[in-house]
Amino acid sequence: MKQYFPKSILFLILFSSILACKTQNQTTTNNATSTFQNIGSKSISQVDSTQVLADIKYLASDELKGRRSGEKGNEVAREYIVTRFEKLGLEKFNDTYLQPFSFYKRFTKKVYDCNNIIGKITGTKHPEKYIVLTAHYDHVGEKNDKIYNGADDNASGISGILAAAAFYKKNPPKHSIIIIAFDAEELGLEGAKHFVDHSPVAIENILMNVNLDMISRNDKNEIYICGTHHYPILKEKLGDINAKSPLNVLLGHDTPDLGFNDWTNSSDHGPFHKKEIPFIYLGVEDHKDYHKPSDTFENIDPSFLYQSTNLVLEILKSFDQ
Numbered sequence: 388m389k390q391y392f393p394k395s396i397l398f399l400i401l402f403s404s405i406l407a408c409k410t411q412n413q414t415t416t417n418n419a420t421s422t423f424q425n426i427g428s429k430s431i432s433q434v435d436s437t438q439v440l441a442d443i444k445y446l447a448s449d450e451l452k453g454r455r456s457g458e459k460g461n462e463v464a465r466e467y468i469v470t471r472f473e474k475l476g477l478e479k480f481n482d483t484y485l486q487p488f489s490f491y492k493r494f495t496k497k498v499y500d501c502n503n504i505i506g507k508i509t510g511t512k513h514p515e516k517y518i519v520l521t522a523h524y525d526h527v528g529e530k531n532d533k534i535y536n537g538a539d540d541n542a543s544g545i546s547g548i549l550a551a552a553a554f555y556k557k558n559p560p561k562h563s564i565i566i567i568a569f570d571a572e573e574l575g576l577e578g579a580k581h582f583v584d585h586s587p588v589a590i591e592n593i594l595m596n597v598n599l600d601m602i603s604r605n606d607k608n609e610i611y612i613c614g615t616h617h618y619p620i621l622k623e624k625l626g627d628i629n630a631k632s633p634l635n636v637l638l639g640h641d642t643p644d645l646g647f648n649d650w651t652n653s654s655d656h657g658p659f660h661k662k663e664i665p666f667i668y669l670g671v672e673d674h675k676d677y678h679k680p681s682d683t684f685e686n687i688d689p690s691f692l693y694q695s696t697n698l699v700l701e702i703l704k705s706f707d708q
C-alpha cells in the first residue's frame with residue numbers, strides 16, 4: 388500500500404490534465420488541485436490505479452496477439468489472470484480456478500477447448516448467497532497479419548474485476564462474490580453459457596450477475612448500466628448511482644424497441660438473463676476502434692477506466708446490503 392501511494396499520485400498528476408469529469412464541470416472552483424484531491428482520496432481507499440493500468444496494458448499487449456480462444460495468446464492471458472487470482476488470494480472451487488469446456492462451431496468447423504477462470508470471496512453475513520462479477524478475457528485474435536489487441540474489449544473489464552476483487556479481499560463483502568473471467572465470449576457467449584449450466588453453486592443461490600464489457604473510454608464521458616428495465620428492483624437498489632461517479636452514468640439500452648441497440652443479450656450477462664438471474668451490464672457505446680486493430684492500450688482513456696472501476700465498486704456496494 389505504502390509503495391503504491393506515490394505511484395498513484397504520479398498517475399493522477401499525469402492524467403489530471405485530461406480529466407473532463409462531471410465533478411469538474413459542476414465545481415466553480417474548478418482547478419486541477421481540487422480534482423486531484425477529490426480523486427486522490429478515492430484512489431487510496433478503493434482502487435489501485437497503477438495496478439489497473441498495468442493489468443489492461445499487459446492484457447492488450449501485442450505479446451498476447453488478441454487473446455483468441457483456443458490460441459496461444461489466450462493461454463498466456465489465462466496464465467496471467469490465474470496468477471493475479473492467486474496473488475489476490477481468491478478462493479477456489481474444487482481446488483482449481485479453471486473451468487474447462489469444449490464446443491464445436493460450424494462456421495469454422497472447429498472444436499474449441501476453452502477455460503473460464505473462477506474465484507471466490509466468501510461473504511461475512513450471507514455466505515450461501517452469491518453475487519457473480521464477470522468479464523470476458525478473450526478477443527478476436529489476428530486477421531490479415533494485424534493484431535486486434537482488444538484493450539477496451541475487454542482487457543478493461545478484466546482489470547475492473549481484478550480491482551473489485553482486490554477491494555473486497557481487504558473489505559470483505561456481506562454476500563459471497565464469485566469473480567469470473569469468461570472465455571469464448573466473442574465466439575457466442577460460450578463461456579457464460581457453459582457456466583450457467585455447470586455452476587459450482589446452486590443457481591437459485593445466485594442473486595445477480597454484474598457484467599463488465601468495454602469500460603475504458605467514451606468521448607462524452609458516458610457509461611451505461613443496462614438491465615434495470617428487466618429487473619426494476621435493481622434500479623431501486625442502485626439509488627442515485629449517477630451521483631456517486633464523476634462519469635455520466637445512464638440507465639438504458641435494455642428495451643426491445645431499440646433493436647440492435649438493445650444490449651440485453653449482447654454480452655455474457657445474456658445467459659444469466661435467460662436463466663432469469665437478474666443482471667446489470669456496465670459498458671460504453673461502440674466507438675471508432677470497436678473490433679478494430681486500433682482498440683489499443685494507447686487509445687483507452689486511463690482516467691475514464693479509473694472512474695469506471697470505482698463505479699463498479701459503488702454498484703457492487705449498493706447490491707451487497
Ligand SMILES: [Zn+2]
Nearest residue numbers: 540541600601
Ligand atoms: Zn466484449
